[in-house]
Amino acid sequence: MWSLQHILVYLAVAAAVAYLVKKYFLKPKSKKERTCGMDDCGCH
């Protein structure tokens, strides 16, 4: 039970860190054509 709980903890922490890294440090690749308003569109 101990080891399973440890595994679950590490999975949760890894998921949380991965989520934060993905959310803030990795830019999503756009699959669709970018339309007005994207970062490079110069309108903001």
Next chain:
Amino acid sequence: MGKQLKVSLIGNPNTGKTSLFNLLTGLNQQVGNYPGITVEKKEGTCRLPGGGKAHILDLPGTYSLNASSADEQLVVESLLRKEQPDFPDLAVVVADVENLKRNLILFTQIKDLKIPAILVINMADQMERRGISLDVELLEKKLNTRVVLMSARKKTGIDELKKQIEDYQQLPVSPCLSVSELDATYFERLQKAFPEEDLYRLWLCVSQDVALKKIDESLLKANEYSERNTPEIKRLQQKETIARYLYINRFLNNAYQVDRTKATDWRSVLDRILTHRIGGYAIFFLIMLLMFQAIYNWSSIPMDFIDQSFAHLSEWTNNHLPEGPFTSLLAEGILPGIGGVVIFVPQIAFLFLFISLLEESGYMSRIVFLMDRLMRRFGLSGKSVVPLISGTACAIPAVMATRNIENWKERMITILVTPFITCSARLPVYLIIIALVIPDQTFVGFNLQGLTLMGLYVLGFGMAVLSAFVLDKIIKNKAHTTFVVEMPAYKVPMAKNVLYTVLEKTKSFVLVAGKIILAISIVLWFLASNGYSDDFYQAEEIVRAQPENTMLSEQEMQTAVASYQLQHSYIGIIGHAIEPVIRPLGYDWKIGIALVTSFAAREVFVGTLATIYSVGSEEEETIKERMSSDVNIRTGKKLFDFPTGISLLLFYAFALQCMSTLAIVKKETNSWKWPFIQLVLMSGFAYLVALGAYQVLT
């Protein structure tokens, strides 16, 4: 099955476009942002009488196709770029029956782009009360289109509109004006430069205040045409507007008549009262007072319920699940993390309920008008008032409330300064520090502690306004807009629209900010529950072996062990590591840990110190006693003395100690740049002020 008909809803702000969108799409709608910017994108599907479906896009409100802000630019680009997926097969132009002339400017521009267009005249149910008579037939003939009279409030005219949408192919696409008549030489030269292009599309590209990028390649060249932004262009733009008004006046004088003697108009009287230069502010202050009283009072019951429910759930988890780290994570990390998100839901829902009611009733426009002159001196707009006031509850919904501000610069300044406003999360921090360092005495009849607390609120607001003034001088605006506020008719708010707003804002908070807060809670719990040294893992043996702990009860011993472990956890190590940096401010490592953990949320400061001071409970009195008697090892004086207390109060007043605020600013600005600047500036300033206060007072 043929391709889905693409319909764009276009119109001036406050014409009931969104109400019409809701009526057309019902629940078949999606709300998101246009990529890269935070202008809301609403799209949905409408079932047509013949069985077909239409894709409806609700474009941002705009007064004309002369874009001067990001959202207006978006409308212009969506109508110019034929290749893009949002280019409409049909434009449904929504006009307000009371401001028809101004609304028709936009309509005639769209017609001149040769896009099939239907004119929807909303609020037709108000015509009789306003003494308005309309010759629809004449209007249709002169505008060469179909006109639908409707009332989004009373849900009339919607079937007729759907029928007209279905028959859109029968609509003529002949233009209203020929721009070449404005200046034959100029337009001949322009057409020669781009012979393949439609002249009015060319003109719109050339005459914009903003650079259009997402348009056809050939038009892009036109947009970069060397003759852009010359005084001649401005002159021609003015000529175009005058020509349009002349064109509209020619038939509108016959088609649209207002007989004031028939109007039962209480609106003018109400407007005079609500926008009075003194009375208007007093009424606004009273309404805000009532609003926030209601938010606090009504929210307290569901908030207490949520708080207790999560506490019970945590306790149940601890008692019923097998002992171990994952159980601890659930009980002490994840559940409090989720609880920390959900607990704000009632406040957010009530706040947006009130904001939505103010908007729907038409009062918000009066507030904006009233406050604009005052706020503009500081680089803000009248629309900044609501977010700034909302910030006293929580910066998160307040930052979200800035979506009402169309001007990019004003919105950005409001977002950047709102976290200075004293939010409810600062209160527990203020209360405990004030109780420690400010004597419980009266000063000219007022309680000194109460005065200090009020002073901190005033300080927060003053700092927000002052920094807005500074930012106004620094931030360069890419889009210059003139302030135009619509004074819509007073209306009884539509329950459906209010409900949509509340649901959408609450959902957005829980799902987006909530995930971030939850993830941070897990990471913080992990850092506070783990360490690498023997001191951490053998904390119990070490604490029990200490001679001064032999007289402790079992409960006191457990909390002493927890405190010792916390000191040697990763968070504790971080606290010790940052101690040299915070020492000049009068803080020790314990305050350092509280500073680090309270980065998740300011109120965590009290909870963290409660654990560190090993009181085994977060009762304020007990913490105060312990904190009050704590001695700074380095100076030999009380740790929480007057200089340290004032330093801490000032630090919390100015520092951006709130991860969720950063997350929401990132979400709202679609960029890490702004929250980073905000964090560095606010926390840097807080550090300097706290340092100065401590050094001066010692």
